[in-house]
Amino acid sequence: MIELRGITQTYQGSSGPVQALRGIDLEVAAGEVFGIIGRSGAGKSSLVRVINLLNRPTAGQVLVDGREMTTLPEAALRVARREIGIVFQHFNVLSSRTVYDNVALPLEIAGLSDGEIKKRVEPLLDLVGLSALARRHPSQISGGQKQRVGIARALANRPKVLLSDEATSALDPETTRSILGLLRQINQEFGLTIVLITHQMQVIKQVAERVAVIDAGRIVEQGRVIDVFSKPQHATTRSLIEEIVPQELPDSVLARLRTLMGASPAGEGQGLRLAFAGDGADQPLLSELVRRFGLDLSILHGQIDEVQGQPFGTLAVFARGAADQLQAGIAHLRQAGVNVQPLVQEAAHV
Numbered sequence: 001m002i003e004l005r006g007i008t009q010t011y012q013g014s015s016g017p018v019q020a021l022r023g024i025d026l027e028v029a030a031g032e033v034f035g036i037i038g039r040s041g042a043g044k045s046s047l048v049r050v051i052n053l054l055n056r057p058t059a060g061q062v063l064v065d066g067r068e069m070t071t072l073p074e075a076a077l078r079v080a081r082r083e084i085g086i087v088f089q090h091f092n093v094l095s096s097r098t099v100y101d102n103v104a105l106p107l108e109i110a111g112l113s114d115g116e117i118k119k120r121v122e123p124l125l126d127l128v129g130l131s132a133l134a135r136r137h138p139s140q141i142s143g144g145q146k147q148r149v150g151i152a153r154a155l156a157n158r159p160k161v162l163l164s165d166e167a168t169s170a171l172d173p174e175t176t177r178s179i180l181g182l183l184r185q186i187n188q189e190f191g192l193t194i195v196l197i198t199h200q201m202q203v204i205k206q207v208a209e210r211v212a213v214i215d216a217g218r219i220v221e222q223g224r225v226i227d228v229f230s231k232p233q234h235a236t237t238r239s240l241i242e243e244i245v246p247q248e249l250p251d252s253v254l255a256r257l258r259t260l261m262g263a264s265p266a267g268e269g270q271g272l273r274l275a276f277a278g279d280g281a282d283q284p285l286l287s288e289l290v291r292r293f294g295l296d297l298s299i300l301h302g303q304i305d306e307v308q309g310q311p312f313g314t315l316a317v318f319a320r321g322a323a324d325q326l327q328a329g330i331a332h333l334r335q336a337g338v339n340v341q342p343l344v345q346e347a348a349h350v
């Protein structure tokens with residue numbers, strides 16, 4: 001649906017050229033929810049402006065639905081832009097217009113009659129849950145409701161792609177969840193392709209199917225969200241994931257680990273970090289360790305979450321038992337796809 005080939009964007013800064021995008025290649029398939037994540041300054045805004053055709057890239061091609069956009073003349077570009085709806089961080093609703101009139105605006109610009117506009121706006125307000133608030137002004141609704149207006153307005157021209165540019169960054173976690181849920185619903189009901197640009201891993205975790213990580217103007221990693229989360233390759237990806245699944249153990253847990261280690265004979269007790277991701281994570285692995293290998297397990301710390309309906313997270317445990325059984329138990333976990341790391345260094349740091 002969207003294909004970016006070798007996109008570069010160079011700005012003329014006050015102290016020389018700034019290379020904001022350095023050869024971006026990306027493919028977003030029709031009907032998918034694709035996330036692009038990066039830290040401040042990574043090039044996200046520059047990329048948004050290229051995808052929604054507000055900026056022509058310095059080099060490279062943008063194809064939407066197979067059509068090359070970068071070479072279109074201005075007038076054709078304005079029409080093509082209607083195929084890409086966009087939702088902004090600060091909602092960009094017009095305060096002088098009612099909720100209804102905000103959603104109607106792009107249709108007025110496109111020249112539809114009042115009757116046609118009504119036929120489109122009413123179901124959209126229904127979809128985003130704002131029918132009862134149609135006559136209110138933006139000052140009379142909440143931030144989450146404003147973003148719902150933004151989403152309905154973005155859908156008014158029946159775009160093929162919805163671009164979400166930090167759409168939930170100004171919202172609290174609960175409202176973020178409800179807006180992301182709405183985007184997911186729209187994706188599933190209408191098969192609309194959604195591209196989410198964000199700096200929040202939480203957003204990627206909640207709705208994206210695939211993700212690309214942008215860093216210093218380059219895509220440094222991309223793939224299925226569960227794969228990228230479970231085996232991050234790049235330092236930036238790892239630090240972004242750290243925000244949702246912290247790897248560092250609290251001092252109190254480390255102290256407990258040290259006590260348990262001190263109380264076990266050499267080789268018969270081991271602190272372990274178990275990282276679960278995707279398939280196999282829901283097997284009764286811990287009870288197997290107890291039953292089959294006769295191990296005693298103390299759970300020290302843990303955070304198991306869900307990514308695309310699959311368990312994801314880490315568990316820190318202290319396992320005690322005969323040395324050979326301990327090693328056999330660890331091998332069993334690894335065979336089941338659990339990433340097992342000994343907590344040796346962590347314990348030493350207490």
Ligand SMILES: Nc1ncnc2c1ncn2[C@@H]1O[C@H](COP(=O)(O)OP(=O)(O)OP(=O)(O)O)[C@@H](O)[C@H]1O
Binds near residue numbers: 012013019039044199
């Ligand atoms: N118009 C411009 N002129 C010169 N440099 C620019 C311009 N716009 C962006 N840049 C630079 O390009 C780089 C990428 O900026 P961009 O705004 O795309 O990043 P971002 O990931 O969106 O950051 P943020 O999340 O902070 O908005 C930065 O180094 C920025 O300073």
